[in-house]
Amino acid sequence: MIFVYFGRQYTVTARGMAWRKQTCEECGGTFHYPAVFEAEGSAESPYLLNNAGARATAKRRAAAAVAWAVATLPVAVPCRHCGWFQRAMVPTFRAMLWPELGRVGGPLAGVGLGLAVFALALTYSGDPAAGPTPAHYPWIIGLSGAAGVAGVGMLVARTLKQWNFDPNRDLPRRLRLRMAEVSCLTAEEFTAAQAGEDDRPTAGWGP
Numbered sequence: 001m002i003f004v005y006f007g008r009q010y011t012v013t014a015r016g017m018a019w020r021k022q023t024c025e026e027c028g029g030t031f032h033y034p035a036v037f038e039a040e041g042s043a044e045s046p047y048l049l050n051n052a053g054a055r056a057t058a059k060r061r062a063a064a065a066v067a068w069a070v071a072t073l074p075v076a077v078p079c080r081h082c083g084w085f086q087r088a089m090v091p092t093f094r095a096m097l098w099p100e101l102g103r104v105g106g107p108l109a110g111v112g113l114g115l116a117v118f119a120l121a122l123t124y125s126g127d128p129a130a131g132p133t134p135a136h137y138p139w140i141i142g143l144s145g146a147a148g149v150a151g152v153g154m155l156v157a158r159t160l161k162q163w164n165f166d167p168n169r170d171l172p173r174r175l176r177l178r179m180a181e182v183s184c185l186t187a188e189e190f191t192a193a194q195a196g197e198d199d200r201p202t203a204g205w206g207p
């Protein structure tokens with residue numbers, strides 16, 4: 001007897017946004033900034049028996065995940081008045097820097113080291129009766145090992161660069177103020193925005 005399983009996976013993306021209020025540790029000024037996040041929720045409809053239910057569950061999971069993100073996850077923005085990044089926000093800002101080193105270094109380290117270990121294992125756990133290991137194996141081990149080490153080096157370099165980066169020291173104040181202008185509201189601007197219907201924080205469903 002053959003069992004055939006089929007089903008449909010529903011994935012829903014939800015976007016959410018909430019305003020947060022911050023009093024600057026540097027200048028004492030107050031500003032507001034939006035925390036905007038996206039999250040996915042998914043659910044399976046086995047044998048297509050419960051499509052509507054799975055869709056509703058996916059939606060509910062996405063909504064719960066985005067609500068958690070909006071309430072909890074850190075956001076890094078400079079003070080609207082003085083351009084200072086609050087100390088608690090600095091790690092979040094650092095984590096966004098040099099993403100290309102992570103995008104290249106991570107897969108390179110994983111694939112390179114994985115392949116090297118795999119080839120090593122084949123070399124040393126092979127059945128002696130099967131004959132000698134093919135001559136190109138040391139090359140595979142050497143090259144993939146070197147690529148893996150290079151990948152690890154990129155990840156380490158990224159971490160060190162991030163540790164040594166202080167946005168309050170390394171970014172010009174003018175640039176930080178410009179960043180604040182596009183990402184934060186002063187208390188007055190926030191009150192004015194709240195008075196207008198169109199500018200109220202909203203949460204919506206994605207495709």
Ligand SMILES: [Zn+2]
Pocket residue numbers: 024025026027028029079080081082083084
């Ligand atoms: Zn400030």
